[in-house]
Amino acid sequence: AEYLTKNTSCDMIDINMGCPVQKVVKAHSGSHLMRTPELAYEVMRAVVTHTDRPVTVKMRAGWDIDHINCVEIAKLAEKAGVSAVAVHGRTRGQQYTGHSNNAYIKAVKDAVNIPVIGNGDIRTPEDAKRMLEETGCDAIMIGRGLLGRPFFLQKVDAYLNGGSYVEPDYNEKLDLAYHYAEKLCEYEGERNGICMMRGMAGWYITGLPHASEYKNRLSSISSLREMKEIIEEYRLLIKNFMEKQ
Structure with missing residues (x-):
């Protein structure tokens, strides 16, 4: 104390x-x-x-x-x-x-x-x-x-x-995931930050379309750049999925 x-x-x-x-x-x-x-x-x-x-x-x-x-x-x-x-x-x-x-x-x-x-x-x-x-x-x-x-x-x-609230859309959730990863890498260094993020990235996309596949991919990322690429690919997939609904 x-x-x-x-x-x-x-x-x-x-x-x-x-x-x-x-x-x-x-x-x-x-x-x-x-x-x-x-x-x-x-x-x-x-x-x-x-x-x-x-x-x-x-x-x-x-x-x-x-x-x-x-x-x-x-x-x-x-x-x-x-x-x-x-x-x-x-x-x-x-x-x-x-x-x-x-x-x-x-x-x-x-x-x-x-x-x-x-x-x-x-x-x-x-x-x-x-x-x-x-x-x-x-x-x-x-x-x-x-x-x-x-x-x-x-x-x-x-x-x-x-008495009411609005659920963030998928873009906000994906942006938050990457923002958190950036801050984590800034604080811990990219190597340690990415290792920590592997176990957390999936939380941000729970409930989104095709989340299972992308959770698996995010759990094995090796760099911030790779995470960015996966997130942008996933963002496009969700956009196309929702346009077809």
């Missing part, structure tokens, strides 16, 4: 007690901290006292269905001086299976006075509205629902404030 405060311009520091990944849990980090509330409190209190930035905590409902303790951890977070908590409605045991349960988020909201952020299974603007209405949470956090869909935030905002 001290290092981040002194060496970065971060606006806040987040303690992630929600990560379910095995290698993180084996290190007694992430959601494993929820198994030891006393230690979790010590960690939260130590971070709060060693920074002047707001501290937030992300957590799950609990370790497993037999150990649901998000309310207990949230109360400890409030006691430690944490500024806000984010609650994912699954247990660590669920990983990413099953469904996120909004009831756990509501229980935390009803139990503490600090802001509560809801998280889990927000894949449509309607999901976002439902979570806000069912839980009374102060804000929502969107994770996997944004993969390959950076425009999704605008859709949610438009829906919550106006």
Whole structure:
């Protein structure tokens, strides 16, 4: 916390007690901290006292269905001086299976006075509205629902404030994919950036005509130029496909 405060311009520091990944849990980090509330409190209190930035905590409902303790951890977070908590409605045991349960988020909201952020299974603007209405949470956090869909935030905002939204067309989606690849290569270098993009490019074209073939091709790109060529070829294919409809 001290290092981040002194060496970065971060606006806040987040303690992630929600990560379910095995290698993180084996290190007694992430959601494993929820198994030891006393230690979790010590960690939260130590971070709060060693920074002047707001501290937030992300957590799950609990370790497993037999150990649901998000309310207990949230109360400890409030006691430690944490500024806000984010609650994912699954247990660590669920990983990413099953469904996120909004009831756990509501229980935390009803139990503490600090802001509560809801998280889990927000894949449509309607999901976002439902979570806000069912839980009374102060804000929502969107994770996997944004993969390959950076425009999704605008859709949610438009829906919550106006009741309707417009889906980006295929040109916008393809442009976004290439723009992201450019920025990734700019930041990571082309070799590393393209390697990372192979696993993400397909997200941007999910639901478009003939997506399967082009997902396969994009998953083996070796340069930014090759990606550009594939995208432009695909753009023309979709254009011709739609003109025939």
